[in-house]
Each structure stands twice: as C-alpha cells, then as structure tokens.
Amino acid sequence: MKRREPPLTSSGMFLIVEFTETKTVNIIPESWFEDGVTKWPNYQSDKHINRAVQTCEEPGEDWKLYDVRVLSRTGEYLRAREKLKASMTCNTSELQTDEEEFVKKRKVKKRHMFGDTESDSEPNGSGKKRHGDFSSTPWVSSPIPNMTNKGFETPSRPTGTGNTISLSGDHQVFNPTFRLGKTGTGSIPCSAAQLHILTLLEHIKEQQMQLAVAVNNLAARIGTETPMAEMPHSINLPLDTLSEVDEFEEWLKDSRNSHAKQNMISVLGAVGGQNAKKVTWNILSRIFSDAVAKQINWKGANRKKCFKEMVTRSLLIRAVRKNHSTGGATDTEIDSFTIRWFNLACDRGGGRKERGKDRCQQEA
Incomplete structure (x- = not known):
C-alpha cells in the first residue's frame, strides 16, 4: 500500500x-x-x-x-x-x-x-493552464523594437538657398542646408511628414551653432570687460571661389583692417569643438566651402593653391588658440590637423561616392 x-x-x-x-x-x-x-x-x-x-x-x-x-x-x-x-x-x-x-x-x-503561464506552446496542444509549477531560475528577455529610418539624411554644410522643391502628390524633395559625411550633393526625396521633421532638425542645428558661438564668446569674456565681437560685414564666409580667397588674402594683409581682423579671430575662436582637431576643422569649415577646399592643399602640389604660404594660416592659428579649450595648441598640431582637413576635402560631401558612380559609368 x-x-x-x-x-x-x-x-x-x-x-x-x-x-x-x-x-x-x-x-x-x-x-x-x-x-x-x-x-x-x-x-x-x-x-x-x-x-x-x-x-x-x-x-x-x-x-x-x-x-x-x-x-x-x-x-x-x-x-x-x-x-x-x-x-x-x-x-x-x-x-x-x-x-x-x-x-x-x-x-x-x-x-x-513562474509556472502559472498559458501552455499554448506545448506540443500536446491541450490548451490547459498549468498551476503550481515554478522555474528554479527566472529569466525573461526584453523585446527590442525594429526601427528603420527611410529617407533621412544627416544635414551638414550650406549648399543652396532653398530647402524644398514641390513634386506631384504628397512627395517632396529636401535640399539640406547642412551636410555631414557621405550624404552626397543631391536632393533627398521625402514625404511631407519627413520634410517637416527635417526642416525642424535644420532649424535646431542652426540654433545649436548660434548657441555654441554665444557660449564660447561668454566663456572667453569671463573676468574681462571685452565687448562681444562680431564678424566684419564686408566679409562673407564661407569663401566659395578662388577669386574670393584671393580677395580675402588681400583684406587680411591690409593694416587698416587690423581691428576687424581681431574681431574675426574672436568670432572664429568661439566656434565649438571637443579638442584642437575639432576646433581647427570647424574653423576651416567656416572659412572655406567644400568646392574651394578641393582646390587648396598644404604645399600647392598639382597646381592647387598653397595654404602654407597664405595669411589665412596665421589667422587660423590665432583663432584656434583664442578658443578657451584649445589655448595650448601648438603650431605643429594645428598645421597637421589643417593638412588632414584639406586632404579629405575630395571625400567631403559625398565626393568619394560621386567618384565611385563616375567610375562605374566609365566602366559600363
């Protein structure tokens, strides 16, 4: 029994x-x-x-x-x-x-x-609830949402005046004011909703850049009575052509513009950046457009304009040191960052991607 x-x-x-x-x-x-x-x-x-x-x-x-x-x-x-x-x-x-x-x-x-779960996945298919059974070691995985972005590109540098071109129906074309990395140079097709979001993002980016300049200016003025510097009205940056670069060089050489040049150094020095490299690159991006940067290199090789002998080099060094976070940067460090920035000019703004397309077309 x-x-x-x-x-x-x-x-x-x-x-x-x-x-x-x-x-x-x-x-x-x-x-x-x-x-x-x-x-x-x-x-x-x-x-x-x-x-x-x-x-x-x-x-x-x-x-x-x-x-x-x-x-x-x-x-x-x-x-x-x-x-x-x-x-x-x-x-x-x-x-x-x-x-x-x-x-x-x-x-x-x-x-x-533990234990009190629906047994829908059991092979016998009885559909009954199981009560009273507990797992000895608890574990539950959290689901990860599968999210994708369609038609969104990261904005970077100014390339045009307008942001949109209307097409038929609800379709739009977005022309970024700011571009970063390999985003190309063409327009971006998008829906009306995406267009609205991208426009707001560009507005936020512009405000962020203005705030960064204002904060750096305020940080540089702490403990002093120096008034807020402004960019000279006669200078339009970034420079879009080599002729504008030559005019800018002559403007820098003119001793009558020494006070305006000092204000420009203060404004450029207020550009944000995490380190000397980022500050140098950000200042160069403010001075030169992508199109002009492709026509300049350090030594002037391949019939390009020589930056090493330009007065803008001295302006750049002073502006980098004007930044409160990179005041100890040396000439050698700033020059090395400058060389690298001009070397990457051809790849900037989707240049490498465009060259790949041209190569494929030639092979075809």
Missing part, C-alpha cells in the same frame, strides 16, 4: 516579489527575505521548490541569492497565489498587503509568472 504523505501546511507571511535582474514575479516566505535580497532553493524539481515555498522551509547554506523588490505581502499562501496571478495584468500598486500597505505605482505591464 502506498504511503500517504502528510498534508502541506503553511505558516508565517508570504511576499510577492519581483526579481530585479529578470523582471519576473514569484512568491517567497518572508523568512527568506532580508534587506532587498531573497534566498532561492537550488532544487531541480519544481515540485520541491513549491513545497519549500508553501512550507516556509528553512533556507540551506547552498541556496542562491537574488535581488528582489517587494510588491505585496499576505499571511495566507492561497491569497498570495491570487495576488501573483493578478500581478500579470494589473498595476502593481493595486497589490496591497492585508494590512493595507501600498506600493508605488508603476506602468501597467504584463508580467511573466
């Missing part, structure tokens, strides 16, 4: 807790919990784990420790089971204790509960 096991009895308080690492919920005896940490049995059988919880078994020395957050407490195991089921669909603030203790409100979120 099979021996009948004694009935399970439960005593003491039971806690409904959320495991911090896995975001799963379970019942534990209060005797297992201390200072935000619970002990958890290392039994392989769910039946043994359930029995340990229900009988408030004394924790063993080899039990594992988990960080948990208390959601509710009750003096009856069956009442704890009801609250455990309710935690899957209700707000955790509704899981009050029998002594009317409330926990803080959280967003409504479906919870994974």
Whole structure:
C-alpha cells in the first residue's frame, strides 16, 4: 500500500516579489527575505521548490541569492497565489498587503509568472493552464523594437538657398542646408511628414551653432570687460571661389583692417569643438566651402593653391588658440590637423561616392 504523505501546511507571511535582474514575479516566505535580497532553493524539481515555498522551509547554506523588490505581502499562501496571478495584468500598486500597505505605482505591464503561464506552446496542444509549477531560475528577455529610418539624411554644410522643391502628390524633395559625411550633393526625396521633421532638425542645428558661438564668446569674456565681437560685414564666409580667397588674402594683409581682423579671430575662436582637431576643422569649415577646399592643399602640389604660404594660416592659428579649450595648441598640431582637413576635402560631401558612380559609368 502506498504511503500517504502528510498534508502541506503553511505558516508565517508570504511576499510577492519581483526579481530585479529578470523582471519576473514569484512568491517567497518572508523568512527568506532580508534587506532587498531573497534566498532561492537550488532544487531541480519544481515540485520541491513549491513545497519549500508553501512550507516556509528553512533556507540551506547552498541556496542562491537574488535581488528582489517587494510588491505585496499576505499571511495566507492561497491569497498570495491570487495576488501573483493578478500581478500579470494589473498595476502593481493595486497589490496591497492585508494590512493595507501600498506600493508605488508603476506602468501597467504584463508580467511573466513562474509556472502559472498559458501552455499554448506545448506540443500536446491541450490548451490547459498549468498551476503550481515554478522555474528554479527566472529569466525573461526584453523585446527590442525594429526601427528603420527611410529617407533621412544627416544635414551638414550650406549648399543652396532653398530647402524644398514641390513634386506631384504628397512627395517632396529636401535640399539640406547642412551636410555631414557621405550624404552626397543631391536632393533627398521625402514625404511631407519627413520634410517637416527635417526642416525642424535644420532649424535646431542652426540654433545649436548660434548657441555654441554665444557660449564660447561668454566663456572667453569671463573676468574681462571685452565687448562681444562680431564678424566684419564686408566679409562673407564661407569663401566659395578662388577669386574670393584671393580677395580675402588681400583684406587680411591690409593694416587698416587690423581691428576687424581681431574681431574675426574672436568670432572664429568661439566656434565649438571637443579638442584642437575639432576646433581647427570647424574653423576651416567656416572659412572655406567644400568646392574651394578641393582646390587648396598644404604645399600647392598639382597646381592647387598653397595654404602654407597664405595669411589665412596665421589667422587660423590665432583663432584656434583664442578658443578657451584649445589655448595650448601648438603650431605643429594645428598645421597637421589643417593638412588632414584639406586632404579629405575630395571625400567631403559625398565626393568619394560621386567618384565611385563616375567610375562605374566609365566602366559600363
């Protein structure tokens, strides 16, 4: 005759807790919990784990420790089971204790509960709920949304006057005022909604650049009574042609423009940047357009204009040192960053991509 096991009895308080690492919920005896940490049995059988919880078994020395957050407490195991089921669909603030203790409100979120899950994925297809089985180690993965951007490009440098060209229907064409990296030189097809977002982004970018200049100017003026410098009205930057570059060189050489030149150095020195390299590159981008930068290099090789002998080089060095974060930059450092900036001019604004298209067309 099979021996009948004694009935399970439960005593003491039971806690409904959320495991911090896995975001799963379970019942534990209060005797297992201390200072935000619970002990958890290392039994392989769910039946043994359930029995340990229900009988408030004394924790063993080899039990594992988990960080948990208390959601509710009750003096009856069956009442704890009801609250455990309710935690899957209700707000955790509704899981009050029998002594009317409330926990803080959280967003409504479906919870994974050990054992008490729908067995829809079981091979027998019975569709019955399984009660009373608990996993020995909780784990739930968080879904990662699959998001894509269609038709969005990162804006960078000024290339034109307008931003949009209307097409038939809801389709638009966006002409970025700012371009970065390999965004090309052409227009960007987009929907009306995307056009609105891109226009707002360009507006934010422009405001950010203005704020960066203002902040750097203020930082440079701290402790002094120097008035705010302004760019000379007779100079239009960036320079778009070599003839404008030559005129700018003559303007810099004229001693009558010394005061205006000092103001220009202060304005260019206020351009933001994380280090000497970024400040140098940002100042060069303010002075020269991409089209002109392709016609200049350090030594004037390949019939290009020699930057090493230009007065603009001295202006650049003084402007970089005028920046409060790069005041210690040496001539050698600034020159090396300048050389690299001109070497990359052909790839800037999608130049490398355009050359690849031309090469493919020639091969075809």
